[in-house]
Amino acid sequence: MCASCDAASNGQANGQTNGNGTSNGTNGANHDGFTSIKSAHNPHPSHRSSPYAPVGDFLSNVSRFKIIESTLREGEQFANAYFDLEAKIKIARALDDFGVDYIELTSPAASEQSRRDCEAICKLGLKAKILTHVRCHLDDAKIAVETGVDGLDVVIGTSSYLREHSHGKDMTYIKNTALEVIEFVKSKGKEIRFSSEDSFRSDLVDLLSIYSAVDKVGVDRVGIADTVGCASPRQVYDLVRTLRGVVSCDIETHFHNDSGCAIANAFCALEAGATHIDTSVLGIGERNGITPLGGLMARMIVADRDYVINKYNIKKLKEVEDLVADLVEVNVPFNNYITGFCAFTHKAGIHAKAILNNPSTYEIINPQDFGMSRYVHFASRLTGWNAIKSRAEQLGIQMSDAQYKECTTKIKAIADVRKIALDDTDSIIRTYYHNLHAEEEKPLLPGLTAEEEKKFIEAEKELEGVKEKRQLDAAAAADAEVPESKKTRTAVVA
Amino acid sequence: MCASCDAASNGQANGQTNGNGTSNGTNGANHDGFTSIKSAHNPHPSHRSSPYAPVGDFLSNVSRFKIIESTLREGEQFANAYFDLEAKIKIARALDDFGVDYIELTSPAASEQSRRDCEAICKLGLKAKILTHVRCHLDDAKIAVETGVDGLDVVIGTSSYLREHSHGKDMTYIKNTALEVIEFVKSKGKEIRFSSEDSFRSDLVDLLSIYSAVDKVGVDRVGIADTVGCASPRQVYDLVRTLRGVVSCDIETHFHNDSGCAIANAFCALEAGATHIDTSVLGIGERNGITPLGGLMARMIVADRDYVINKYNIKKLKEVEDLVADLVEVNVPFNNYITGFCAFTHKAGIHAKAILNNPSTYEIINPQDFGMSRYVHFASRLTGWNAIKSRAEQLGIQMSDAQYKECTTKIKAIADVRKIALDDTDSIIRTYYHNLHAEEEKPLLPGLTAEEEKKFIEAEKELEGVKEKRQLDAAAAADAEVPESKKTRTAVVA
Numbered sequence: 001m002c003a004s005c006d007a008a009s010n011g012q013a014n015g016q017t018n019g020n021g022t023s024n025g026t027n028g029a030n031h032d033g034f035t036s037i038k039s040a041h042n043p044h045p046s047h048r049s050s051p052y053a054p055v056g057d058f059l060s061n062v063s064r065f066k067i068i069e070s071t072l073r074e075g076e077q078f079a080n081a082y083f084d085l086e087a088k089i090k091i092a093r094a095l096d097d098f099g100v101d102y103i104e105l106t107s108p109a110a111s112e113q114s115r116r117d118c119e120a121i122c123k124l125g126l127k128a129k130i131l132t133h134v135r136c137h138l139d140d141a142k143i144a145v146e147t148g149v150d151g152l153d154v155v156i157g158t159s160s161y162l163r164e165h166s167h168g169k170d171m172t173y174i175k176n177t178a179l180e181v182i183e184f185v186k187s188k189g190k191e192i193r194f195s196s197e198d199s200f201r202s203d204l205v206d207l208l209s210i211y212s213a214v215d216k217v218g219v220d221r222v223g224i225a226d227t228v229g230c231a232s233p234r235q236v237y238d239l240v241r242t243l244r245g246v247v248s249c250d251i252e253t254h255f256h257n258d259s260g261c262a263i264a265n266a267f268c269a270l271e272a273g274a275t276h277i278d279t280s281v282l283g284i285g286e287r288n289g290i291t292p293l294g295g296l297m298a299r300m301i302v303a304d305r306d307y308v309i310n311k312y313n314i315k316k317l318k319e320v321e322d323l324v325a326d327l328v329e330v331n332v333p334f335n336n337y338i339t340g341f342c343a344f345t346h347k348a349g350i351h352a353k354a355i356l357n358n359p360s361t362y363e364i365i366n367p368q369d370f371g372m373s374r375y376v377h378f379a380s381r382l383t384g385w386n387a388i389k390s391r392a393e394q395l396g397i398q399m400s401d402a403q404y405k406e407c408t409t410k411i412k413a414i415a416d417v418r419k420i421a422l423d424d425t426d427s428i429i430r431t432y433y434h435n436l437h438a439e440e441e442k443p444l445l446p447g448l449t450a451e452e453e454k455k456f457i458e459a460e461k462e463l464e465g466v467k468e469k470r471q472l473d474a475a476a477a478a479d480a481e482v483p484e485s486k487k488t489r490t491a492v493v494a
Numbered sequence: 495m496c497a498s499c500d501a502a503s504n505g506q507a508n509g510q511t512n513g514n515g516t517s518n519g520t521n522g523a524n525h526d527g528f529t530s531i532k533s534a535h536n537p538h539p540s541h542r543s544s545p546y547a548p549v550g551d552f553l554s555n556v557s558r559f560k561i562i563e564s565t566l567r568e569g570e571q572f573a574n575a576y577f578d579l580e581a582k583i584k585i586a587r588a589l590d591d592f593g594v595d596y597i598e599l600t601s602p603a604a605s606e607q608s609r610r611d612c613e614a615i616c617k618l619g620l621k622a623k624i625l626t627h628v629r630c631h632l633d634d635a636k637i638a639v640e641t642g643v644d645g646l647d648v649v650i651g652t653s654s655y656l657r658e659h660s661h662g663k664d665m666t667y668i669k670n671t672a673l674e675v676i677e678f679v680k681s682k683g684k685e686i687r688f689s690s691e692d693s694f695r696s697d698l699v700d701l702l703s704i705y706s707a708v709d710k711v712g713v714d715r716v717g718i719a720d721t722v723g724c725a726s727p728r729q730v731y732d733l734v735r736t737l738r739g740v741v742s743c744d745i746e747t748h749f750h751n752d753s754g755c756a757i758a759n760a761f762c763a764l765e766a767g768a769t770h771i772d773t774s775v776l777g778i779g780e781r782n783g784i785t786p787l788g789g790l791m792a793r794m795i796v797a798d799r800d801y802v803i804n805k806y807n808i809k810k811l812k813e814v815e816d817l818v819a820d821l822v823e824v825n826v827p828f829n830n831y832i833t834g835f836c837a838f839t840h841k842a843g844i845h846a847k848a849i850l851n852n853p854s855t856y857e858i859i860n861p862q863d864f865g866m867s868r869y870v871h872f873a874s875r876l877t878g879w880n881a882i883k884s885r886a887e888q889l890g891i892q893m894s895d896a897q898y899k900e901c902t903t904k905i906k907a908i909a910d911v912r913k914i915a916l917d918d919t920d921s922i923i924r925t926y927y928h929n930l931h932a933e934e935e936k937p938l939l940p941g942l943t944a945e946e947e948k949k950f951i952e953a954e955k956e957l958e959g960v961k962e963k964r965q966l967d968a969a970a971a972a973d974a975e976v977p978e979s980k981k982t983r984t985a986v987v988a
Contacts, residue, residue, distance in 0.1 A: 079836040080828075112956035113910040125841040161855045162848060171653040215721075231798050233727035233758045234765065258832055258858055259796045260789040264727045264758030272729065286838045286856070288829040294752040302724050302753045333827030334574075335782040337754055342573040343782045354656060361655045361692075362753055362780070416607040442549035 009045045027040060032250065059244060059273040063304040068252060069100040070155075071324060074120075074278065074285035076106050081284060087119045087126065087327050091281070094320045096126040099312045100293075104131045104278070108147050109140040115147060116289075122148035126191075129191070136174070136194070141181045150400035151191030153223065154181055154250075159198035171206050172336025175213055182219050188419040193252055200231040201241070202308045208246050215247035221276060222247055226265065229258025229287070229333055233268040245275035252276035255291050257283060262291040263299050281324040282332065293322060296339040300362050315371040338365065384408070388429065395426060397433050407432045412420045417452050547726040553738060553767040556638050557798040559772045560645075562746060563594040563787065565617075565818060567627045568772065568779035570600050574822040575778060578610050581821050582890060583618065585775075588814045593806045594787075598625045602641050603634040609641060616642035623685070630668070630688070633823075635675045645685025646745075647717065648675055653692035665700050669707055676713050687746055690719025694725040694733070709741035716741055717772060720759065723752025723781070727762040730755075738767035740796045741810070746770035749785050751777060756785040757793050775818040777825065788815060792831040796858050809865040832859065838868045878902070882923065889920060891927050907954035908939055911946050 030368040037057035072088055074327045079243075083091070088105075095103055103126065122130050129150040134140040137155035142282050144152050147344060156174055168179075178194055185192040195213045196202055224239065231239075236253075243251060253269040253276070255262040266277045283292030294317050301308040308314065318339045330358065334340055354361035359374065367374050385408035391408070392399060399407070411428050428444050435441045438461055540769050566582055569575055582599075589597055597620065602609035623644040628634040630650035636760070638646050650668050652938050653962040657663060663671075672688055679686040688708045690696055705716045718734065725733075730747075737745060746766035747763040747770070749756040777786030788811050795802040802808065812833045819826050823890045828834055848855035853868065878896075886893060886901070894900070905922050922938050929935045942950065 063503065111906055111910055112953055157848075159855075164852075179807040205956075228856055228858040232761055232765075232797070234731065234762060237728065258831070259793040259835075260757030260786075261761070261793065262910075263754030267726055267755070268728065271726075283829055287839060288831065288834050292754075299753040299755065300727075303726070330828040331825055333829065334824040335751070335777055335827065337752070337782065340782050343752075345573040345781060358655065358658070361653075362722055364722040364888070412605050417603055459606055 006306050007112075031315055035379075049452060057271065059241065059271070061270045061273060062267070062300070063307045064275070064281050064290060065270050065300070066101040067293070067296070068102040068104055068131065068276050068278045069095050069128075070104040070133070070254075070278050070290070071095065071278065071280040071284065071293075073104040074254075074290055074329075075280040077286045078280075078284035080330060083117075083327065085113075085120055088117050088121060089260055090125060090323060090328070092121050092126060092128075094316070094323050095281075096124075096128045097313060098293075098316045098320055100128050100129050100279075102276075103128045104153060105149070107132055107134040107144065108139060109143045115143065118147040118149065120148075126366060131191070131193075134183055136177050137182055138177075138184060138443070139358055141185055145185060145188040145190055149190065149317040151193065151220070153193045153195065154178070154185075155195045155197050155223070155225070157198055157227075158196035158203075158210070159201040160203070161201060162198055171210065175210050178210065179217055182217055191220045193221035193223050194219050195225055195252065195254070197225050198227040199224045200226050200235060201228070204239075204300060205241075208243070211243060215249050218250055219252040221252045223252040223254060224269070224274075226256055226262075227254075229256030229262070230359065231265055232259075232261060233264045235266045237268040237272045240269045240272035240274050250275040252278065254278040255367050256285070257288050257290060257292075262289075263295045266291045267299050267303070281320055282330070282336070284324065284330075292337065293317070294339060295337040296432055297370075298365060301369065304425065305369070309369060314369060315424050317370055318372070338367075338370050338372065343367070346374070357474060388425075391425065392429050392433075395429060397429060399433060399436070403432075403436065409460060409463050410444055413456050413463055414448075416459040417448070417455045518981070523686055524895055527741060540628075551765065552942050553765070555764045555767060556761070556794070557801045559764050559794070560595040560768070561790070562596040562598055562625065562770050562772045563589050563622070563774070563788070563931075564598040564627070564748075564777065564784070565589065565774040565787075567598040568748075569768050569774040569818070569822075571780045572774075572778035572783065572822060574824060577611075577821065578609075579614055580616060581609050581781040582819060585821070586615050586618060586620060586622075588810070588817050589775075590618075590622045591807060592787075592810045592814055594622050596625050596645075596770075598627055598647060599643070601628040601634060601638065603624055603628060603637045612638075612641040612643065616644075623969040625685070625687075630671050632675055632678060632854065635679055637971045638683040639684055643684065645687065645714070646679050647687045647689065648672070649689045649691050649717070649719070651692055651721075652690035652697075652704070653733035654697070655695060656692055665704065669678050669704050672704065673711055674693050676708055676711055680712060685714045688713050689719055689746065689748070691719050692721040693718045694720050694729060695722070698736075702737070705737060706740050709743050713743055715744040715746045717746040717748060718763070718768075719748040720750055720756075721748075723750030723756070725749065725759055726753075726755060727758045731766045733761040734763045734766035734768050739824065744769040746772065748772040748782070751784060756783075757789045758792060760785045761797070763795050767984055775814055776824070776830070778818065778822060778824075786831065787811070788833060789831040790865075792859060795863065799863070803863060807818075808863060811864055812866070832861075832864050832866060838866060840868070865975075872931045882919075885919065886923050886927075889923060891923060893927060893930070897926075897930065903954060903957050904938055907950050907957055908942075910953040911942070911949045 005120075011030050045420065071091055072083065076083055092103055105121060105123070106114045108118045118130075118132055130148075130155050131151045131155045131287050132144050132147065133155065134144045138153045138395045141152060141154065149470065154194060156169075156178070156243055158171070158174065163171075168448060170331065174493070182194060194211075195212070196207055199207060215224060222243070234254075240251060240253065251269075251274040253274045254267075255265040255278070257263075262283065266274075270277065277291060277294040277296060279291050279296050281293050282288060283289035284296065297308060297312065297314055297317060301314070321332055321336070321339055330337060334342060337343065346362060359366070363374070387405040388408040388411060389401070393442045407429060410432060411425055414424075414428065424445060431444050435444075518755050542699075550984060565585055566577065570577055586597055586885070597615070599612050600608045602612045612624075612626055614818065624640050625645045626641065626643045627647045627649065628638045630648045635646060635648065644804075650663075650669065650672070651657060652665070656666075676686055676688060683836075688705075690701055690704070693701060704830060708716060708897040716737070718737065720730070730749075734745060734747065745763075745768040747760060747768045749772070751757075756777065764771065771785060771790060773785050773787040773790050774783060775787050777783035777789065789810055791802060791806065791811060795808070815826055815833055826833060828836060831837065842857060846917060852861070857868070879899045882902040883893075883895070883898040886898065904926060905919055908922065918939060925936050925938050929938075
């Protein structure tokens with residue numbers, strides 16, 4: 001049975017215990033024509049063969065991963081990031097509340113300010129382990145171990161590009177320096193990771209031989225970094241899978257998002273046996289950044305919801321993202337994972353209908369897990385009558401299906417004439433209902449111009465066709481015991 | 495040799511013929527402390543074994559894919575999208591200029607306005623084929639074929655979720671309806687695609703049997719849709735790979751981005767033999783949307799640059815995105831692929847240095863291919879002296895390495911004290927150079943408060959350490975034949 005079905009059904013089950021979480025505006029934008037609604041519960045879906053579900057693979061760490069949160073290192077390299085100590089402390093505390101396993105800081109060798117900030121954050125006594133990211137160089141390592149960090153993430157470029165154009169060192173030099181630095185850091189009782197840079201454009205034999213060498217001297221983690229964002233998911237799976245067979249230590253992975261695979265690559269790395277994923281809040285980093293913390297949560301909750309909700313305080317996600325967005329002066333992208341304003345909106349009639357029956361039909365993530373809420377859109381020309389029926393029922397209005405259908409026709413006709421908001425839809429439903437039973441009719445949507453009215457009547461005619469229209473009217477009238485006096489079409493305007 | 499190295503080197507080669515493309519602001523945001531710069535040319539990099547490069551696979555369509563652009567269908571289901579005919583025509587023309595293979599429109603059965611708009615767009619005489627997306631229902635198909643479209647994309651939900659909670663039909667009904675609709679559409683001489691909905695939560699046997707049946711009656715394409723955004727890259731590869739062995743027709747894929755894999759899944763689908771990818775501009779669609787056109791271009795240009803730049807007018811990307819962003823009233827995300835304001839910025843000293851030597855060191859995509867430009871950041875505490883040297887050379891200032899290094903120290907010290915913009919950096923470099931040769935010294939950064947000055951002096955001391963500092967001063971002085979009168983440290987303030 002498919003892991004995502006799993007997630008979906010569990011997700012809904014949990015949704016029920018979470019309360020309805022209809023806190024409007026948590027998605028942070030005005031929602032013309034949207035409303036937060038309670039949906040039917042999710043009957044546990046019947047499952048059948050799905051051979052393409054990821055099988056319980058002894059290699060996979062999808063249910064055992066750890067997060068190395070690098071907003072204060074990779075994130076500090078984002079174009080707009082200038083974190084002073086106060087900002088860094090706010091971010092570190094927020095990440096600690098969220099429950100990340102590690103917090104990575106800029107190298108104390110980068111500047112005196114960086115060194116002081118690093119010391120200060122180590123003194124906060126956070127639950128998360130504190131790491132700092134330093135060049136594979138003894139001088140930098142010496143400065144780093146004095147700051148009180150729990151561990152060092154050392155890195156050196158191994159691709160021909162970086163060896164030629166960056167540090168200009170050969171593999172022998174790299175290996176010797178690595179061993180020297182690792183020995184030193186271990187002698188100081190600190191955790192140590194050795195990572196290559198630009199791993200996916202490095203020579204495989206070079207990579208495996210240096211990883212194997214550092215593993216033998218007891219490095220805690222080796223790191224693979226897609227520094228330029230060129231790797232594709234199956235390349236990542238294959239490289240990590242091979243490395244998993246070569247080293248016995250943990251495997252950390254770092255993916256840039258230049259070609260849109262940073263989240264998928266992290267997932268495939270875990271499937272292949274990687275143990276740690278680097279993230280930053282909103283993905284901020286060099287260029288367009290790395291695997292975003294929220295995006296990784298979106299992917300992993302689909303793969304193993306229990307692990308994610310039990311380990312991380314995911315209801316804090318929006319808070320953390322808003323904090324960082326303010327500090328680096330960017331807007332949270334409109335289409336951001338989970339917290340973007342449209343992440344849980346449903347518009348097309350066919351979607352709205354199914355969502356009302358069972359949110360899992362068109363949702364793989366339960367918004368309530370993240371303290372977000374769901375929106376269903378009624379007021380568009382794509383609206384279906386089932387959505388209108390459920391909306392009417394929310395408003396306490398009971399009509400026959402024929403009446404719901406005719407009412408929907410009118411709403412769609414008006415939506416063809418002008419943009420209508422949810423309030424408009426509600427008042428049209430109420431007025432339509434009132435007009436069915438009242439002698440005196442009210443306009444469905446007050447304030448339509450003569451031209452809009454004309455357009456509306458055309459639109460409605462075209463929508464139904466005269467013949468079908470008459471049948472509807474008759475049926476609606478019959479259902480409503482309409483007063484003898486009125487057998488005419490419900491008026492649009494007074 | 496790795497496809498991405500390929501792309502990188504070709505990319506740079508092309509960059510040279512493209513001119514330097516230093517049109518500032520094309521990335522659409524103000525760049526405090528950034529500048530667009532000319533970089534060294536890319537010597538063709540020496541390649542070695544990279545077994546994890548995707549091999550030329552007979553299955554793969556990575557170099558043969560087609561785009562079905564659905565901004566006017568999926569995109570119309572985006573929360574903020576209300577396209578009138580004028581807007582639709584603008585978008586259709588822009589997509590046609592870009593060179594997409596197909597433009598997909600909302601079902602003409604959705605509303606009369608949709609039907610009229612569909613007819614109007616078919617009359618534009620675009621190069622792109624026009625498709626419309628309709629439910630697998632004869633009534634809808636009849637309306638659609640009358641609009642003048644080139645083809646129909648029919649869809650029906652096949653997952654247990656949708657069968658139970660949406661249309662409530664069983665597989666036999668679905669198959670019979672599908673065959674009826676296909677026969678009808680083909681009899682009208684139109685192209686026809688049959689797609690399941692929520693394919694990754696559908697029963698595999700059901701899927702394969704219906705795809706095989708529609709393939710036998712001559713459907714042009716079958717479609718796989720990850721309607722809820724739950725699929726992972728290796729699941730996608732496996733399912734498409736299996737389907738490729740079952741049907742002989744084309745395979746279209748549609749991926750939602752709820753769990754961050756929409757671009758990666760599209761790529762893996764092509765690797766497994768899919769032929770068509772659905773996209774929308776900025777990815778707009780239900781919830782947080784689908785594979786974005788720009789994101790797909792970012793991925794594919796890394797995989798096969800020649801195909802992408804020869805087939806699509808990618809310099810139009812930003813124009814298309816800006817058009818749609820305006821129409822749906824959203825901002826282009828800060829971290830958007832290629833066109834986001836930080837897509838080609840480089841900040842850390844180590845990055846800046848290497849980028850100046852060879853952009854391919856930290857760039858897999860050549861910004862010039864998209865009419866964008868590259869930015870290197872100088873004014874931060876992460877700045878390296880190589881970046882300052884190159885900036886000085888841009889300003890026509892020649893100094894010794896010792897002088898560049900001391901100047902960099904001062905800039906980093908000031909960056910520790912206050913945020914400095916590129917202009918500040920330039921004036922600091924100029925003033926430092928002036929002070930080396932002038933009797934009377936100018937302040938490096940005018941308007942520093944007494945406290946800032948104090949902080950600066952501390953920062954500088956700490957950055958260098960007094961001893962190393964003296965050596966630098968001596969070297970700098972020596973290099974500059976400084977007048978006897980002055981052997982003191984260059985003053986910061988008057």
